[in-house]
Amino acid sequence: MPTLARYYIRTAFVWLVLAFAIGIAMLTSQLWALKTNPLAALQIVFYHALMVGWVTQLIVGVAIWLFPVHTREQPRGNEKVAWAAYATFNLGLGLRSIVEPMLQWAPSGLVKWTVVGAACLQVAALWLVLLMLWPRVKAKVSKAK
Amino acid sequence: MPKFSIFSIRASLLYLVIGGSVGGIMLVSKAIGFLPWIWYWRTAHIHAMLVGWLLNLIFGVAFWILPRLDAHGWRGSPWLVWLASGLLHSALAVLVWASIWPWSAAIAIASSLECLAAIAIAWHCWPRLQPLIIEPRPAQNK
Numbered sequence: 634m635p636t637l638a639r640y641y642i643r644t645a646f647v648w649l650v651l652a653f654a655i656g657i658a659m660l661t662s663q664l665w666a667l668k669t670n671p672l673a674a675l676q677i678v679f680y681h682a683l684m685v686g687w688v689t690q691l692i693v694g695v696a697i698w699l700f701p702v703h704t705r706e707q708p709r710g711n712e713k714v715a716w717a718a719y720a721t722f723n724l725g726l727g728l729r730s731i732v733e734p735m736l737q738w739a740p741s742g743l744v745k746w747t748v749v750g751a752a753c754l755q756v757a758a759l760w761l762v763l764l765m766l767w768p769r770v771k772a773k774v775s776k777a778k
Numbered sequence: 779m780p781k782f783s784i785f786s787i788r789a790s791l792l793y794l795v796i797g798g799s800v801g802g803i804m805l806v807s808k809a810i811g812f813l814p815w816i817w818y819w820r821t822a823h824i825h826a827m828l829v830g831w832l833l834n835l836i837f838g839v840a841f842w843i844l845p846r847l848d849a850h851g852w853r854g855s856p857w858l859v860w861l862a863s864g865l866l867h868s869a870l871a872v873l874v875w876a877s878i879w880p881w882s883a884a885i886a887i888a889s890s891l892e893c894l895a896a897i898a899i900a901w902h903c904w905p906r907l908q909p910l911i912i913e914p915r916p917a918q919n920k
Contacts, residue, residue, distance in 0.1 A: 659866060752802040752806045753802070754803040763792075763794065
């Protein structure tokens with residue numbers, strides 16, 4: 634398995650564990666019987682950790698590994714794009730997971746603009762994933778005789 | 779990779795970036811109140827990610843990689859997978875349309891189209907879900 638795919642898949646597992654930890658915290662907080670539960674702000678983080686951090690990142694990691702090779706010289710296409718996608722994907726999601734609940738807990742100008750930055754990183758990551766995988770979705774090239 | 783898989787996986791990648799970009803605008807809107815009408819697109823965002831991205835990808839990869847039906851590599855008639863794909867895209871079009879011009883029956887219609895797509899893809903995949911048949915080796919002389 635290529636190094637890139639291992640990074641994507643291992644980080645996906647980290648997000649799976651984080652998502653379940655957030656889920657446990659949210660469920661446990663319901664036992665406190667508070668009038669307003671502050672951890673309810675984590676619900677959106679839970680969904681995105683599970684569906685983006687875990688599911689989407691796992692799919693991209695497996696696609697890097699198993700999709701048809703790009704060329705013999707560059708089997709996985711431009712690896713710089715793939716690493717840039719990995720960095721922006723996890724930085725964006727990580728930042729968002731921290732600052733999005735803070736919009737409810739402690740809203741400030743800094744928090745709001747950090748959320749905007751996290752959104753831009755996440756969108757950039759998805760376009761980089763498209764750029765990385767698009768050329769590898771292709772028919773099998775038959776070998777010249 | 780067969781033609782249907784190329785179409786379906788590339789469509790799924792487009793849904794990922796378009797649905798994700800709508801989600802990104804929603805997050806910006808939540809923070810600074812930019813384009814507040816984007817929240818009408820919430821259902822379309824969720825469907826683009828769960829149905830457009832994940833289901834199209836699964837359909838494409840399943841058609842490509844499930845066991846073939848014969849030794850010549852026959853995957854079965856592709857019309858059912860094209861039908862499933864068409865139904866999925868129609869469901870997503872209905873939802874996007876309803877996000878712009880609200881329409882109370884949209885969710886029921888889109889869900890029914892998605893259900894029919896699920897039946898069509900299951901119908902195609904069912905006979906391909908079979909164990910690998912390995913011919914027994916000829917008995918060796920001891």
